[in-house]
Amino acid sequence: MIRVGRGGLLLALAFAATGCSGVQSALSPSGVEALTIDPLFWTSTWVGVVVTLMVVVVVAIALYGPKDWRARLGGNWLVVGGGIVFPVVVLTGLFIYGLLVMQAGALRSQEAGEGTVTITGKLWWWEVIYSGPNGEEVVSANELRLPVGRAVRLRLLSDNVIHSFWAPQIAGKLDMIPGRVNEVVFEATKPGVSRGQCAEYCGGAHALMSFYVVAMEEAEYAAWLQREAQPAREPATPEETRGRDLFFANGCGACHQVRGTEARSLIGPDLTHVGSRLSLGAAALENDPQAFARWIADNQHIKPENLMPPFRQFSDEELSALAAYLDSLE
Numbered sequence: 122m123i124r125v126g127r128g129g130l131l132l133a134l135a136f137a138a139t140g141c142s143g144v145q146s147a148l149s150p151s152g153v154e155a156l157t158i159d160p161l162f163w164t165s166t167w168v169g170v171v172v173t174l175m176v177v178v179v180v181a182i183a184l185y186g187p188k189d190w191r192a193r194l195g196g197n198w199l200v201v202g203g204g205i206v207f208p209v210v211v212l213t214g215l216f217i218y219g220l221l222v223m224q225a226g227a228l229r230s231q232e233a234g235e236g237t238v239t240i241t242g243k244l245w246w247w248e249v250i251y252s253g254p255n256g257e258e259v260v261s262a263n264e265l266r267l268p269v270g271r272a273v274r275l276r277l278l279s280d281n282v283i284h285s286f287w288a289p290q291i292a293g294k295l296d297m298i299p300g301r302v303n304e305v306v307f308e309a310t311k312p313g314v315s316r317g318q319c320a321e322y323c324g325g326a327h328a329l330m331s332f333y334v335v336a337m338e339e340a341e342y343a344a345w346l347q348r349e350a351q352p353a354r355e356p357a358t359p360e361e362t363r364g365r366d367l368f369f370a371n372g373c374g375a376c377h378q379v380r381g382t383e384a385r386s387l388i389g390p391d392l393t394h395v396g397s398r399l400s401l402g403a404a405a406l407e408n409d410p411q412a413f414a415r416w417i418a419d420n421q422h423i424k425p426e427n428l429m430p431p432f433r434q435f436s437d438e439e440l441s442a443l444a445a446y447l448d449s450l451e
C-alpha cells in the first residue's frame with residue numbers, strides 16, 4: 122500500500138486546485154455557454170460527494186457499529202432501497218438535468234448570431250477567417266478574437282482529419298469533421314484572454330495545437346478587425362526591408378500569405394498581421410521578437426513534427442532581420 126503523509130495529501134490537493142483555475146479552465150467560465158455548463162459540473166460533483174459520504178457511513182456502521190445497528194442493515198430493504206431505488210432516482214434526475222442543459226446549448230446554436238467566423242482545423246494549427254467591415258474575407262490564424270456581449274456564430278471545418286475545437290472558458294467542445302460544417306455560438310461575457318486546445322487526437326503535433334481567445338470590448342474589437350482587414354505594413358527600417366527580402370528570397374511565400382505582397386499561399390498560417398498575435402505555432406511559443414528567430418531556425422524542437430521545415434541556413438544577423446520584418450507586421 123502507498124502511504125501518503127498529510128503533507129503529501131495537502132500538496133496533491135494544492136496542485137489539483139491550481140489546475141482548476143487559470144487561462145484554460147472550464148471552472149472559470151467567461152462565456153454564456155460555459156456558464157450554462159458550469160452548474161451541471163458542480164451539481165454532479167456535489168451529488169457524487171454526498172453519495173460517497175453516505176456509502177462510507179453505512180460501511181463504517183456495518184464494520185464497527187453497535188450490534189443492533191448492524192442487524193438493522195442486514196435486511197433486504199438496504200439492497201432494494203440503497204442498491205436499486207436510490208441510484209435509479211438520483212441518476213435519472215442527473216440524466217434529465219444533463220439533457221436539459223444540452224438542449225439549451227443546442228437551441229442556442231440555432232440562434233442567428235451576429236457575425237460569423239469560419240475556423241478550419243489544419244495539421245496542426247487553425248485557420249481563422251472573419252468577415253471584415255465590408256463583408257470581405259479576412260484571413261488570420263491561431264487566435265480567436267471576440268466582441269464581448271455579442272453572440273458570434275462559429276463555423277467549424279476540417280480539410281484533413283477530425284479535430285475538436287475547445288475553448289473551455291467560453292463553451293463546450295465541438296468536433297471539426299471533414300466534409301461537414303459544425304456550428305456553435307460563442308458569446309464572451311467579459312474581456313480577457315483565455316486559451317483553447319484541440320481536444321481530439323489528430324496525429325503528430327496534436328498536443329501543441331492550441332490557440333488563444335481574446336475577448337475585447339465591442340469598439341476595441343471593431344478597431345482591431347478594421348486593422349486586421351488591411352494589407353501588410355510596408356517595412357519602415359533598413360533591417361525590416363532586409364528581412365522582407367530574405368523572406369522572399371528563401372521561399373517563405375511558397376507556404377505563407379502576406380496580404381499586399383506576392384506571398385499568397387495558404388499552406389501555412391497567414392502572416393499579414395503575425396506581429397500582433399500573442400503566440401507562434403498555435404500557442405506553442407509566446408510571441409516576442411526573439412520568438413520569430415527561434416521559430417524559423419528551431420521549430421522542429423519547439424513543436425516536433427509540425428509541417429514547417431526548419432531553416433538552419435541563416436546567420437544570426439539574417440535571423441534578426443527576418444524577425445524584425447515579421448514583428449513589424451502588426
Ligand SMILES: [Cu+2]
Pocket residue numbers: 284285319320321322323324327328330
Ligand atoms: Cu488534435
